[in-house]
Every structure is written in C-alpha cells, then in structure tokens.
Amino acid sequence: MDGKLIDRLRGARRIAALTGAGISTASGIPDYRGPEGVWTRTPGAANAFTRKTFMTDPAARREFWRTYAGHAAWRAEPNAAHRALAGLDGAGVAVRVLTQNVDGLHQRAGLAARKVLELHGTMHTTRCTRCPERLPTTEVLATGDPDPACPRCGGILKLDVVLFGQMLDGEVLGHARNIAAASGIFLAIGSSLQVEPAASLCTLAAGSGATLVIVNRDPTPYDDDADFVLRDDIEAVVPELCAAVAQAGSR
Numbered sequence: 001m002d003g004k005l006i007d008r009l010r011g012a013r014r015i016a017a018l019t020g021a022g023i024s025t026a027s028g029i030p031d032y033r034g035p036e037g038v039w040t041r042t043p044g045a046a047n048a049f050t051r052k053t054f055m056t057d058p059a060a061r062r063e064f065w066r067t068y069a070g071h072a073a074w075r076a077e078p079n080a081a082h083r084a085l086a087g088l089d090g091a092g093v094a095v096r097v098l099t100q101n102v103d104g105l106h107q108r109a110g111l112a113a114r115k116v117l118e119l120h121g122t123m124h125t126t127r128c129t130r131c132p133e134r135l136p137t138t139e140v141l142a143t144g145d146p147d148p149a150c151p152r153c154g155g156i157l158k159l160d161v162v163l164f165g166q167m168l169d170g171e172v173l174g175h176a177r178n179i180a181a182a183s184g185i186f187l188a189i190g191s192s193l194q195v196e197p198a199a200s201l202c203t204l205a206a207g208s209g210a211t212l213v214i215v216n217r218d219p220t221p222y223d224d225d226a227d228f229v230l231r232d233d234i235e236a237v238v239p240e241l242c243a244a245v246a247q248a249g250s251r
Contacts, residue, residue, distance in 0.1 A: 005228045008211045009185060009244040012093075016183035017085055018201055019099045019106070022190020022216060026235040027076040029103060031190075051163040055129065055156060062146045068123060068159060069141050073102075078109035081189065081238035086110040091246035096183075098176045100191060100198050102161045117176050119168060119198050121161040130155025173197060180205040187213050187241065190234050193220035202226075213241070 021031035053060045078086075086109040088095040097106050097116045102123040106116045127134045128150035140148050140157060148157045162168055176198075180186060186205035193199040193214075202222045206212040214226045215234055223229050230237055 002228060005213065005241075006244050008227070009241060010247065012185040012211075012245055014182060014184045015088060015093060015095045015187065015245060016179050016185070016205065016210075017095070017097050017187040017189055018180075018191060018198065019085075019097060019101060019189045020191025020193075020216075021101060022192075023081050023234055023238070024073075024076065024079075024101055024103055024105055024190070026079040026081065027103075027105060029072045029076050049163050051166040054158065054163055058147055061156070065141075065146060065148065068137070071123065073104070073123060076103060076105060078105045080235045082106055082109035084239040084242040088242050088246055089115060093245055096179045098179060098198070098201060100195065102159075117172055117179070119162075119172060119176060121159070121169075123159050123161055125160045126157050127160055128153060128155045129158050134160075168197065176201060177204055180210070181208040183208075183210045185213065185245070186210040187215065187238075188220075188222065188226075189215045189238060191216060191220070192218065193222045215241075 021029070025031050049064065054064060082105050085095065085097055085106065089111055095115065097111060099106055099116060099118055100120050102118065102121055104122060104124050107113050124137055125134055126137045126140045131150060131153040133150050133152045135157075137159060149155065150157055180201040181204055183205050186202065188202050191199070193202065193216075199222065202212055202214075203225060206225050211228070212222075212226045213228045213230065214220060214223060215230045215232070215237055217231060
C-alpha cells in the first residue's frame with residue numbers, strides 16, 4: 001500500500017466511510033452495475049424499483065416482493081471489510097458509516113446502529129404507504145402474500161428502501177453531509193458513485209479538507225477528485241486501511 005496513504009491514515013482522528021454494493025459482494029450479495037450486476041443482467045428489473053410503478057402496478061409490486069423474498073441478504077454474513085470498519089469503533093476511532101446498502105451487514109458486523117446512516121433505507125422493516133404502521137419485513141414475507149397489504153388499514157406495504165424517483169430522507173442526508181464535512185479521512189468503498197445525492201458526499205468531504213480515498217473495482221466519476229484510488233480487492237484492502245488507522249488510534 002502507498003506509504004503516503006498510510007501516513008495520512010495514521011494521522012486520522014475522524015473516519016467516514018461511504019459504502020456501496022461492492023462491499024457486500026464478498027458476502028454473496030450481487031451488486032447492481034457490475035458485469036454480473038442485477039441491472040446489468042436484467043435491465044428491465046429496474047422498472048419494478050421505481051416508486052411510481054410500484055404504487056400503480058400490482059404486477060410490478062409482485063415482482064418486487066418476489067425479488068426481496070429470495071434476496072441473498074437474508075442469508076448473508078458480514079465479510080472482512082464490514083468487520084474491519086466495525087473494529088475501528090472497538091479500537092477507539094471515531095468512525096461513521098454512510099451506506100447506500102439496505103442489507104444491514106454493518107450493524108451485524110458489530111457497529112452500533114447509531115453510527116450507521118442508511119442513506120437508502122433498510123430492507124429489514126416495512127411500512128404502510130397510507131398509515132403509520134411499521135412491521136418487520138420477515139413477518140410480512142412470512143404471510144406468503146405476493147402483494148401484501150397493511151393489516152391495519154389495507155394500504156400498500158413497501159419496504160423501508162428508497163426507490164428510484166423517491167427522495168432521500170432529508171434528516172438522514174443532512175446528518176450525512178455534516179459527517180462528511182467533519183471527516184479527516186473519507187473512504188468511498190464499493191460504490192459506482194453514480195447515484196446522487198449520496199455520491200456528492202465525496203465532493204463535500206474533499207472540499208472540506210478530508211483525504212478522499214476511493215476503493216472500487218471500476219472507475220467512478222469522482223476518481224479525479226480523489227487523493228488515492230485503489231482498485232484492490234475490497235475484502236483484502238479495507239482491513240489493511242483500517243489496521244493503519246487503528247494503530248494510530250491506539251497510541
């Protein structure tokens with residue numbers, strides 16, 4: 001690993017990590033835009049993930065629920081990259097994860113829920129689009145209903161995930177921007193950085209003086225803004241990055 005990068009990491013006090021689908025592929029969860037990604041293999045599937053279609057097309061909703069009923073995330077375990085980021089917290093380093101993923105693997109790796117901002121929501125809870133009802137998704141799936149309705153009011157149920165055409169939660173995004181601006185090191189891990197506004201956190205962090213490190217297999221639109229770009233295997237390199245930070249934090 002680049003000696004200059006190690007020096008930057010060892011001097012860091014605040015770490016923020018923006019994580020995308022690429023951090024979870026080693027856990028058996030396919031990404032979206034890679035060579036074997038969900039959208040790459042079945043481009044039409046994205047149609048079921050738009051809010052307008054979901055709300056108006058029962059067939060699209062059934063496809064959506066079929067996708068998540070068999071989703072690999074239900075069986076997945078955190079990998080070395082998830083565990084390494086969680087380990088920073090145990091080493092006394094101020095770490096926050098801003099994730100585009102909905103799989104909950106950062107929390108399962110041991111990072112406190114309050115230190116993980118789920119920018120695109122979570123697949124683990126489901127809510128009614130008409131009333132305040134909120135349910136564990138496992139309970140909804142257990143009914144076997146291909147297009148489940150709210151048990152309280154009969155409204156359309158939707159996973160707590162942000163669909164295409166749906167705005168991010170303003171409070172969560174605002175908190176993420178504050179974290180990015182306050183970070184000393186900003187890691188962008190396993191994200192294509194093609195989805196906004198999450199990707200723009202890289203520019204915010206770099207503009208506020210953070211060292212921007214992009215770890216991704218493929219080029220991203222933000223590579224030119226980064227101080228360091230690593231094409232290494234995520235499950236191998238993220239533990240190395242975290243170990244360099246933790247060594248400084250433990251002094």
